[in-house]
Amino acid sequence: MEAEHVRNINNSVNMESAKRSQLTTSLTNKPEGHVLVLYTGGTIGMMRNEQGVLVPIANAFVKNLRKYPQLYDREYAEKKFGAMGPLVLPVTATDNRRVVYNVLEYSNLCDSSNMTMDEWIRIANDIKESYEHFDGFVILHGTDTLSYTASALSFMLESLGKIVIVTGSQMPIFDTRSDGLDNFLASLVIAANYNIPEVCVFFNTNLLRGNRTTKASASSFEAFHSPNFPSLATANIKIEVDYRSIFRSCALEKFYVHAWLNQNVGLLRLFPSITTNLVKVFLQPPIEGVVLQTYGSGNVPTNRDDIIEELRAATKRGVIIVNITQCATGCVSDTYEAGKLLKESGVISGFDMTPEAALTKLAYVLSKREWDTETKRQMMETNLRGELTAGRPPTMQDWDLVEAVARSLRLSSAAELQELGSILFPAMLNVAVIRRDIVKLESLKGYGADISQANADGRTALHIACCEGDIKVVRRLLKMGANVHIKDRFNRTPLTDAIEYDRHEIIKVMLQCGAHLHGNALLIGERMCAAATAGNTKRLQSFLLAGADLSQKDVSERTPLHFAALHNRTEAIEFLLDHAADPNCVDMLGQTAAELAEAVQATDAMRLLGSFRQKGTVNGEVAHVDAKS
Numbered sequence: 001m002e003a004e005h006v007r008n009i010n011n012s013v014n015m016e017s018a019k020r021s022q023l024t025t026s027l028t029n030k031p032e033g034h035v036l037v038l039y040t041g042g043t044i045g046m047m048r049n050e051q052g053v054l055v056p057i058a059n060a061f062v063k064n065l066r067k068y069p070q071l072y073d074r075e076y077a078e079k080k081f082g083a084m085g086p087l088v089l090p091v092t093a094t095d096n097r098r099v100v101y102n103v104l105e106y107s108n109l110c111d112s113s114n115m116t117m118d119e120w121i122r123i124a125n126d127i128k129e130s131y132e133h134f135d136g137f138v139i140l141h142g143t144d145t146l147s148y149t150a151s152a153l154s155f156m157l158e159s160l161g162k163i164v165i166v167t168g169s170q171m172p173i174f175d176t177r178s179d180g181l182d183n184f185l186a187s188l189v190i191a192a193n194y195n196i197p198e199v200c201v202f203f204n205t206n207l208l209r210g211n212r213t214t215k216a217s218a219s220s221f222e223a224f225h226s227p228n229f230p231s232l233a234t235a236n237i238k239i240e241v242d243y244r245s246i247f248r249s250c251a252l253e254k255f256y257v258h259a260w261l262n263q264n265v266g267l268l269r270l271f272p273s274i275t276t277n278l279v280k281v282f283l284q285p286p287i288e289g290v291v292l293q294t295y296g297s298g299n300v301p302t303n304r305d306d307i308i309e310e311l312r313a314a315t316k317r318g319v320i321i322v323n324i325t326q327c328a329t330g331c332v333s334d335t336y337e338a339g340k341l342l343k344e345s346g347v348i349s350g351f352d353m354t355p356e357a358a359l360t361k362l363a364y365v366l367s368k369r370e371w372d373t374e375t376k377r378q379m380m381e382t383n384l385r386g387e388l389t390a391g392r393p394p395t396m397q398d399w400d401l402v403e404a405v406a407r408s409l410r411l412s413s414a415a416e417l418q419e420l421g422s423i424l425f426p427a428m429l430n431v432a433v434i435r436r437d438i439v440k441l442e443s444l445k446g447y448g449a450d451i452s453q454a455n456a457d458g459r460t461a462l463h464i465a466c467c468e469g470d471i472k473v474v475r476r477l478l479k480m481g482a483n484v485h486i487k488d489r490f491n492r493t494p495l496t497d498a499i500e501y502d503r504h505e506i507i508k509v510m511l512q513c514g515a516h517l518h519g520n521a522l523l524i525g526e527r528m529c530a531a532a533t534a535g536n537t538k539r540l541q542s543f544l545l546a547g548a549d550l551s552q553k554d555v556s557e558r559t560p561l562h563f564a565a566l567h568n569r570t571e572a573i574e575f576l577l578d579h580a581a582d583p584n585c586v587d588m589l590g591q592t593a594a595e596l597a598e599a600v601q602a603t604d605a606m607r608l609l610g611s612f613r614q615k616g617t618v619n620g621e622v623a624h625v626d627a628k629s
């Protein structure tokens, strides 16, 4: 009896440990999400010096991060990348990807009150340089001018397909009680796991659209508000994303950086008894754009013709003047006579833009050489990155399809409705893609479907469309804002699918929209080697169109040409040679493709490669070249 009891305990212990080890394996086997952190300065990274004063200390941030187990899984990181490699977060049970992150520390760690437009341009360019190597970006920044930076970046990063999160903190991350740790960790996890192709601000559990934010408190952990737009996501026990409010670029173009800004801009805030002279001087050249902060819903005094005259004269000279409200929330309108006067004097509406968004948008719009003044004025009134609400915002009523189903299921709360939408829409989108029903796709979007919403396998309508191969459907999805970077549970992007199905036209369109090969180059090499082994020239062409290097080696340092030679695949050999594959590459045994062909007496391959026969040595150094003509 006792023995039985002990056996049962042992069994259950074994079961438990098996379950645990299964869980551990599934956790350690999680796919990785790669994030680049740009550490520009600010309180978040500061440390106390001997006098207890907060200062930024060069090259100390990363060293310190490595000491914190919440921020650095030493065992995993060192095993995989070595002691000086990228940092890795401990795995979380709730998120799909393990976060691997690199930190780029700026040489001049900057209190953000010293930031200028030059720093914004530098940040934008740094993102450009590393764009293809990371899934998302986190910018550590001082809080004082954080909203200006986030707003400016939202305009400069054109056709953005990946997430950029700007964050900071009220207390240094290494202080015992700090908001910095939560802000940094949540930003990393969101950047690695969620496809939100926007410049965002993360603070105190809220992910906000960057160009909607404003610093609202100098002391509260809830330092940033988004007065006229709801949070994009909240990070409580669960991270909940409101996919319907995400702004997606609908232009069929690649991500690029507009790295210029016009500095001749300013903010002018009206106040009772403001003098004519002040307004006049403010509007003088070289000023080219002014954000005018008026009262209430966009009013100026109706008894001040002098001010209106100055404004009219300036707009006639080509100065762009944008009207926004001084109120913390709300929008300007021309309901009152006072508002109409402004419109008549050539002042345009900034709707519900924050001062930070309006100012940085002006600096961006004015720097566009390809736009004339009228286009610039129009652009200021157009919603370019979700920064303003013009017209009626979409309401729950527009969601009537899901509502009808919800009613029949007797669901009523907004949360239940949202959840139902996230289940129904991906399935409906997929059916529309498979049926090539573009009208249905449009109407689903009209009903409130997020075009990039993934199904349970993490696959989006664009993944399915790339497999199905109808270029019209693919184009339409892209025009509706479908994102090209989303990875499914098997780590495949829509581009991976287009390659697997050899959809050449689709591959070209995807590249035009910023898609790129991702992941380990060796693995891409292996897949091309497999294609060469099978003599699958069409697949090699797919990789070539997708931007792959046809001389990419696999783990044994063999190129596709080695495999094509070994298996006597003449068409593949010809294709590879025609497309600049390097016949002089040697594998880990020091052998060229020609030598492999000779070793297996692949006669056609020997003939094609004869002129490139080369003797190599085991360590890869070339011993002599025997070029037969």
Ligand code: ASP
Pocket: 041, 042, 043, 044, 110, 111, 112, 113, 141, 142, 143, 144, 145, 168, 169, 170
């Ligand atoms: N003055 C600091 C800065 O903006 C404040 C902070 O980081 O919160 O850089």
